[in-house]
Amino acid sequence: xREVAVIGVGLSPxxxxxxxxxxxxxxxxxxxxLADAGVDKIDAITVGSMAPGLYVGQEHLGALLADExxxxxxxxxxxxxxxxxxxxxxxxxxxxxxSGLADVMLATGVEKMTDVSGDECTAALAAAADAEQxxxxxxTFPGLYAMMARAHMERWGxxxxxxxxxAVKNHAHGALNPHAQFRQKITVEDVLNxxxxxxPLNILDCSPITDGAAAVVLAELSxxxxxxxxxxxxxxxxxxxxxxxxALHSRVDMTTIPATTKAAxxxxxxxxxxxxxxxxxELHDCFTIAEIIVLESLGLCPPGEGGKQAPSxxxxxxxxxxxxxxxxxxxxxxxxxxxxIAQIVELTTQLRGEAGPRQVAKARVALAQNMGGTGAxxxxxxxxVAS
Amino acid sequence: xREVAVIGVGLSPxxxxxxxxxxxxxxxxxxxxLADAGVDKIDAITVGSMAPGLYVGQEHLGALLADExxxxxxxxxxxxxxxxxxxxxxxxxxxxxxSGLADVMLATGVEKMTDVSGDECTAALAAAADAEQxxxxxxTFPGLYAMMARAHMERWGxxxxxxxxxAVKNHAHGALNPHAQFRQKITVEDVLNxxxxxxPLNILDCSPITDGAAAVVLAELSxxxxxxxxxxxxxxxxxxxxxxxxALHSRVDMTTIPATTKAAxxxxxxxxxxxxxxxxxELHDCFTIAEIIVLESLGLCPPGEGGKQAPSxxxxxxxxxxxxxxxxxxxxxxxxxxxxIAQIVELTTQLRGEAGPRQVAKARVALAQNMGGTGAxxxxxxxxVAS
Numbered sequence: 001x002r003e004v005a006v007i008g009v010g011l012s013p014x015x016x017x018x019x020x021x022x023x024x025x026x027x028x029x030x031x032x033x034l035a036d037a038g039v040d041k042i043d044a045i046t047v048g049s050m051a052p053g054l055y056v057g058q059e060h061l062g063a064l065l066a067d068e069x070x071x072x073x074x075x076x077x078x079x080x081x082x083x084x085x086x087x088x089x090x091x092x093x094x095x096x097x098x099s100g101l102a103d104v105m106l107a108t109g110v111e112k113m114t115d116v117s118g119d120e121c122t123a124a125l126a127a128a129a130d131a132e133q134x135x136x137x138x139x140t141f142p143g144l145y146a147m148m149a150r151a152h153m154e155r156w157g158x159x160x161x162x163x164x165x166x167a168v169k170n171h172a173h174g175a176l177n178p179h180a181q182f183r184q185k186i187t188v189e190d191v192l193n194x195x196x197x198x199x200p201l202n203i204l205d206c207s208p209i210t211d212g213a214a215a216v217v218l219a220e221l222s223x224x225x226x227x228x229x230x231x232x233x234x235x236x237x238x239x240x241x242x243x244x245x246x247a248l249h250s251r252v253d254m255t256t257i258p259a260t261t262k263a264a265x266x267x268x269x270x271x272x273x274x275x276x277x278x279x280x281x282e283l284h285d286c287f288t289i290a291e292i293i294v295l296e297s298l299g300l301c302p303p304g305e306g307g308k309q310a311p312s313x314x315x316x317x318x319x320x321x322x323x324x325x326x327x328x329x330x331x332x333x334x335x336x337x338x339x340x341i342a343q344i345v346e347l348t349t350q351l352r353g354e355a356g357p358r359q360v361a362k363a364r365v366a367l368a369q370n371m372g373g374t375g376a377x378x379x380x381x382x383x384x385v386a387s
Numbered sequence: 388x389r390e391v392a393v394i395g396v397g398l399s400p401x402x403x404x405x406x407x408x409x410x411x412x413x414x415x416x417x418x419x420x421l422a423d424a425g426v427d428k429i430d431a432i433t434v435g436s437m438a439p440g441l442y443v444g445q446e447h448l449g450a451l452l453a454d455e456x457x458x459x460x461x462x463x464x465x466x467x468x469x470x471x472x473x474x475x476x477x478x479x480x481x482x483x484x485x486s487g488l489a490d491v492m493l494a495t496g497v498e499k500m501t502d503v504s505g506d507e508c509t510a511a512l513a514a515a516a517d518a519e520q521x522x523x524x525x526x527t528f529p530g531l532y533a534m535m536a537r538a539h540m541e542r543w544g545x546x547x548x549x550x551x552x553x554a555v556k557n558h559a560h561g562a563l564n565p566h567a568q569f570r571q572k573i574t575v576e577d578v579l580n581x582x583x584x585x586x587p588l589n590i591l592d593c594s595p596i597t598d599g600a601a602a603v604v605l606a607e608l609s610x611x612x613x614x615x616x617x618x619x620x621x622x623x624x625x626x627x628x629x630x631x632x633x634a635l636h637s638r639v640d641m642t643t644i645p646a647t648t649k650a651a652x653x654x655x656x657x658x659x660x661x662x663x664x665x666x667x668x669e670l671h672d673c674f675t676i677a678e679i680i681v682l683e684s685l686g687l688c689p690p691g692e693g694g695k696q697a698p699s700x701x702x703x704x705x706x707x708x709x710x711x712x713x714x715x716x717x718x719x720x721x722x723x724x725x726x727x728i729a730q731i732v733e734l735t736t737q738l739r740g741e742a743g744p745r746q747v748a749k750a751r752v753a754l755a756q757n758m759g760g761t762g763a764x765x766x767x768x769x770x771x772v773a774s
Contacts, residue, residue, distance in 0.1 A: 067763070081465065128446055
């Protein structure tokens, strides 16, 4: 199997981007990644997007966006696994290069979420859950993650303050990231006093609604070395993808995410790495409880100790395991289809040593974890500086 | 690059299937394909589906359907390229096996289209066109293909009767297919006298709205040979995928589909084959004019002579180039995300010599052409009996 490296990264503006349409946001990210890579020819495109039909009345994003980029003709495919759509777009592009079907690919993600009302947006996101067994009965994602939080608190003694500490840390990181949607620092009191959404989660435990796009250029490793021009080469050392029972009530245990554990095992074994080797992490903190559970499910801390990680400083910049240096979904924003690709953008920037004030010192091995629904889909990627 | 073969095929019931939901249809096709292949373990799943969010309020089909099949845990990804979603699901699964990421894959397609009103269905299908540049101005697919038909008639002298002959032929084929949605034979007069939809297209020029699913099991070739149990092995000899300007008004020429030509060139060159080698074809006759244009774009007849193929008998069962022996989209039905996979089901059945009364004699090399929108996405696959 051929090896694959990331040779270019790009982001559109993220936030409530009223002045741009989906295609414009995507093209900004794509052009930026191609310029960063220094290539003007790509063999194929993947586009991760969760629900453009529901958000902007547009499916068929592959052809639409290849056309918008000015490369109509190039094979272009949308892939979707709810909020893990970016992760599966990366994996699909990885497979095409690994197989020899392509040498250079543009792997992207995009979501334009603010062109609909809040209720319509919640309904579109709910399409990641089981429509017949969860959504029809009134479940929404804040409600589902609230149940996971309550179960984790009950089982492991995780506290309301520990949840808040995740948001505080990620906002502190995001304050250093010019691409973040919310760059203000917040306090534990801010989180505790913010509007209640679904007990025990308040509004500042929730990632925001975001318009945005992200893109990475991938190349076969030997070609990547030729194109590197002295910059560090970031290799995809391992990628794992797994699913789980989709409905939360079908799971044996709501306090862990087995799809993330399975995907991580695959990614680590392919990379020949273990959790102890990881220097920097971007993970899917769609809600504060998610970061806590995911750290445990990845094997980056023991079961039940996820809540202690942010308060201890371990997962902050300067700690032993900086987690979500970009600000994470919480502060950087969460355009759902783009998130999995944006994680790779951040980690590539970190491994290149180009992250400026939020740079993680001596980052050589990085891990990205992206998930859909309440964890029914998960993609875990291990990135390394190639020697 | 590793070689890939089709080792099992399956279809759900197709039609207005009121008594089944999307997940039930899909699972029927998947179980049927796995039973046909004689395997009970798969490494990963791809699901082609165009607009389940708009049709049934459900995205995240990968995880949902892996769960429904009882294999939660297995990586499962939805892929989408409008009505070419099945084709890209095949290609994505092909890439995973070719790369070595998987040995056995389930490549599938599904659409549940009759749970919404006719207007909602037309709107969902329109999401395959350019929402901002076509749909907002009132374009729908019958209207867009009507313009293509008018342009083809104007340029090449194609007649209203020649369009009708395509529908007559495909219904004659579908009458022999127990899986077809509409099994009645029709006449040229029936077509000419049927309700007008978008001049010059009548209702009997249009493929129907269909609920249905299709599945194929793919395996690495040497493994496929071990599992064959004496049945012919159907190899994917070449697969091509291309895009084009998405909006019809952006194209230089409305009477040809360049994405199909590009995809075919790639598929033929990989297979080491030419149009003259093809014994049987399944192509994307979403409207009668589409079959005419696609035959030309594939190089299976000279430009401008597509209209003469059905009246001459060449593309009928018993002719030199039987086209759409299944009945095609017109008679077999067109659950949009499933169609590209169902074409592979039909051609595998033909190459195995298991097509019963619609069997094409001495079929050794087969071609499938699946497209999205007005041809902005196209996937062409060459299948062969492996020696």
